[in-house]
Amino acid sequence: MPEPEHEDWTAYLGAGEELLWTGRPEADRRLRWQQIGVAVFGAPFLIVGAGLCLTSLWGIVSGQADSLWKVGLALFLILFSLPFAAAGIFLVAVPSLKARYAPRYVRYALSTQRAYIAESWWSRQMKTYPILPRARVDLLRDGLDTVVLHYGAERDSDGDPVTVTARFEQLADGQRLYHLIRQIQSGARG
Secondary structure, three states, X not given: OOOOOOOOOHHHOOOOOOEEEEXXXXXXXXOOHHHHHHHHHHHHHHHHHHHHHHHHHHHHHOOOOOOHHHHHHHHHHHHHHHHHHHXXXXXXXXXXXXXXXXXXXXXXXXXXXXXXXXXXXXXXXXXXXXXXXXXXXXEEOOOOEEEEEEXXXXXXXXXXXXXXXXXXXXEOOHHHHHHHHHHHHHOOOO
């Protein structure tokens, strides 16, 4: 996958495929409603998990756990509360951090045949989406643009239909990408 310093997409292009556009998300320092909603949902996990962990730890350190079973109970409560505190931290902090640091770990490309999204957060992955003539394309503008390419529908584990989308998020000028995709769909390019 292309590294931030060396963005060579030619190794990923197919035969007869021409690279039209490359980009990456802009750092988004704004707090969005979705991030607030996830943080509000995660705050009780963080508060209860951290509070229970710190209270149990304080009981051991201060000597209030003066018998073996109280120390054992305190250790159990510490281990029990850590996953809740970790989930709370994840829900409260990660959406904002991901929006802020996306320029370091996400790259986008568009060719005459496919859309590419390369990510290297914890593991490196490359997602490709063919540009289908009848696929719906949306341009969402609210400071930083998002271009959504509706690729198709699949079934989830319950058998329910789920729309598969390629999301090019936090773009400074998403209108250019939107028009390029529409040109490919109409046959004006490639």
